[in-house]
Amino acid sequence: MEITFPSAEPAGPWTIQTTFSLSNNNNLTGHAYIYNDALLFRFFNHIDDVHIDVDLYGENNALLAHADVESRLWGVPVQTGEARYVLFEGFPPRADGSAMSQCAYKLTLTNVRRESSGTRVDVKIYRHTPY
Numbered sequence: 001m002e003i004t005f006p007s008a009e010p011a012g013p014w015t016i017q018t019t020f021s022l023s024n025n026n027n028l029t030g031h032a033y034i035y036n037d038a039l040l041f042r043f044f045n046h047i048d049d050v051h052i053d054v055d056l057y058g059e060n061n062a063l064l065a066h067a068d069v070e071s072r073l074w075g076v077p078v079q080t081g082e083a084r085y086v087l088f089e090g091f092p093p094r095a096d097g098s099a100m101s102q103c104a105y106k107l108t109l110t111n112v113r114r115e116s117s118g119t120r121v122d123v124k125i126y127r128h129t130p131y
Contacts, residue, residue, distance in 0.1 A: 001065045001092065006085045014040060014126040022052075023120045024109040033102050034091055038128040041086045045071035048119040049112040054086055057104040059095055064088075064103060071121075072112075 022028050022043075032039055043052055052069040067086045091100040111119040 001088065002090045003065055003067050004087045004089075005067075005069075006087055008083075009042070009085065010040065010087055012126075013129040015129045017125045017127050019122070019124045021120050022107055022109050022123050024050075024111050024115075024118060028107045029104065031102055031104050032125050033127050034100055036128040036130060037089055037091055037099070039088045039091075039103070040126040040128070041088075042124040042126070043069055043071065043084045043086075044081055044122040044124075045084070046081050046121070048117075050119060050121060051110045051112050052084075052121065053106075053108040053110075055106040055108075056088060057106070058092070058100060061104070064091065070112075 017032055018030070020028075039056075041054060049072045050070075054067040054069060056064040058064045065088055067088075069084050069086060071082050071084050091103070094100055107123065109119065109121060111117050
């Protein structure tokens with residue numbers, strides 16, 4: 001499995017599967033669909049120094065991949081926010097040999113500067129759209 005951190009949205013086309021806000025008050029879990037063997041996460045940080053753990057799970061809750069995302073904005077003058085991307089590719093086949101079509105994810109957000117202070121990031125999960 002390959003994990004990359006593009007500086008901008010990679011060449012697509014990409015379609016948004018879901019969008020939500022992630023807070024550091026709890027972990028967030030869900031399922032995402034995999035198309036064309038690729039899954040893209042976008043995290044938008046508004047102001048804080050944050051760390052985001054991204055864990056993907058396959059069949060039988062087996063860990064497929066882990067990515068660490070960092071965004072440091074505290075004290076930056078004229079803050080306009082910052083987008084960070086994580087691209088997962090090369091998913092292993094399922095136990096029956098077919099292509100993996102979905103996986104579970106767990107996202108954990110930490111406010112690096114002050115763990116006890118609340119913060120949030122906006123999240124978008126994309127599927128690679130067939131041409």
